[in-house]
Amino acid sequence: MGKKKCPDCPDCLPAWLAAFGDLMSLLLCFFVLLLSMSSMDAKKVSEAIGSLSGAMSVLEGGTQTEISSKRMQDATPMDSQDETSDTVNRVKQAIGDTNEMIEKGQGPVISLEEAQEGFVIELPASLLFKSGSATIENEDAFLFLKRVALIIEELPNEMMVSVQGHTDNQGPGANSPFKDNWELSSARAISVLQELLIDGVEPNRISASGFSEYSPLATNATESGREKNRRVELHFYGKESKEKAKMKQSILDQVSAK
Structure with missing residues (x-):
């Protein structure tokens, strides 16, 4: 018995082009991140990390997910x-x-x-x-x-x-x-x-x-x-x-x- 022919389907992007587009997006994000880190001082980076940690509720003794001013102060590492x-x-x-x-x-x-x-x-x-x-x-x-x-x-x-x-x-x-x-x-x-x-x-x-x-x-x-x-x-x-x-x-x- 012979192979069935694939039914006609509308034209679309090839799979390799989608993967290539994802790779270019990741590279763009990577270089944007490098540029932003080179223009920030250490104190701002520490504050950003502390704020992110507080927002993700990874600090000790809390499950609060919203960002508040007190939460940001507690999350910011002491310098x-x-x-x-x-x-x-x-x-x-x-x-x-x-x-x-x-x-x-x-x-x-x-x-x-x-x-x-x-x-x-x-x-x-x-x-x-x-x-x-x-x-x-x-x-x-x-x-x-x-x-x-x-x-x-x-x-x-x-x-x-x-x-x-x-x-x-x-x-x-x-x-x-x-x-x-x-x-x-x-x-x-x-x-x-x-x-x-x-x-x-x-x-x-x-x-x-x-x-x-x-x-x-x-x-x-x-x-x-x-x-x-x-x-x-x-x-x-x-x-x-x-x-x-x-x-x-x-x-x-x-x-x-x-």
Whole structure:
């Protein structure tokens, strides 16, 4: 028995042409997506991803499908950690550049320590001051403090800076205008604070204090240890931690009043 002839049907596009059209549409969408991603910054991309996640109900603890302003805020990834990391990287770059300008073999260099509530920049006293003095005279130190001031200006207003002066246990010396290490450490901290104020740091975001010889990093029995203890520290921390400290102090005042 012979094969039946296919009944006549109206002319239509061949199958390969439909597949080719789908492929071209996909390629067009792909290149449009690449172009849009290249013109968006990271923050906008994060917000878009967060909004999409909220709209698709993939967040924890909800099945809501409509997009609301609160939902979009909850879905948007927090970028405070990214800002802090970027700030730390900029400070590290400034420290590296300054350390290259000074002669590393003749003393301690500027260092950075990350803390629980922020980070700490340690400035060796030998970079800033002469023995027993609280006057900044090193040009490299001035340039570094100017860079730090620029970084502080770009930080959120909640970020505070505490300048802390430290000494060894040897005393200021007979030729020093300061009678003890308390005066010397406080004066050095204030000198750094004043320089940052001149460079544009807002006064309500910065404070200064002296710790004398009572917060050493190393032993005072050796010259290298004493040199490490003579320093000025810049503590960067959030305003929230300062408010917590005030709250604790007020609670203690209430207890003592009773």
